[in-house]
Amino acid sequence: MTEGDEDERDAGGEVDLGRVLALSDGVFAIALTLLVLDIRIPDEVHGADFLRALSGLEPAIAGYLISYLVIGVLWLAHHRLFRELRVRHARIMSLNMVLLALVALLPFPSSLLAKHGDEAVSYAVYAANVVAVFAVQTLIIAVSQRNGDLTPKPGRFPRFGWYLQPITASFVFVVWAVVAVSGHPGQANYAWWLLVPLVLVSRRLNQSKQVLPQH
Structure with a gap:
């Protein structure tokens, strides 16, 4: 970085968003690709053992699909946020690096x-990782709004609108982990149904218009 670039950044010049998104997309893509490594059959398996090994891949495939969906949602949320964000401060860059490390x-x-x-602890570790990602995203939103670098959401609560998705998703993952840790890992996935009413409510809040008093 040249001295002129440093002066421009200190003066409030925007960071190169293209490079930020290129790095972010690369990390998300690698994380998605690594998920498939758990879907494997030992090389020495043949015949009837091979068929049993194939049928035993169901947990690995289910975990792959769940994690692929989760990372995909995280990527979409990241893309929507940074599309509306003016990245002008080193703090945002640092927070984004933390978010990518968690991804x-x-x-x-x-x-x-x-x-x-x-094992119930597997659910707890997974939920903690995902909630940590959403927590960092929430920090990015808070810092950006405080600096006036984020376009408000339409609707009745323009500043709060950006927080609805990370709060909603974090709540579902916490419930998911709590049900599993409480001794019911088989029923934990029913917590995903909470997303239906929560998503509907969040969309209603974002789409609703504030009625201004008439003079």
């Missing part, structure tokens, strides 16, 4: 869930 970590709890889905 890159997701294949590990995903592997725990695929291989040890009967």
Whole structure:
């Protein structure tokens, strides 16, 4: 970085968003690709053992699909946020690096869930990782709004609108983990149904218009 670039950044010049998104997309893509490594059959398996090994891949495939969906949702949320964000401060860059580090970590709890889905702690570790990602996203939103660098959401609560998705998703993952840790890992996935009313409510809040008093 040249001295002129440093002066421009200190003066409030915007960061190159293209490079930020290129790095972010790369991390998300690698995390998605690593998920498939848990879907494997030992090389020495043949015949009837091969068929049993194939049928035993169901937990790994289910874990792959869940984690692929989760990372996909995280990527979409990241894309929507940074599309409306003017990245002008080093703090946003630092927070984004923390967020990407947590995204890159997701294949590990995903592997725990695929291989040890009967252990409640696997759910807790997975939920903690995802909630941490949404917590950092919330910090990015808060810092950006405080600096006036984020376009408000339409609707009755323009400043709060950006927080609805991370709060909603975090709540569902917390419930999911609590049900599993309480001794019911088999019923934990029913917590996903909470997304239906929560998404509907969040959309209603974002789409509703504030009625201004008539003079």
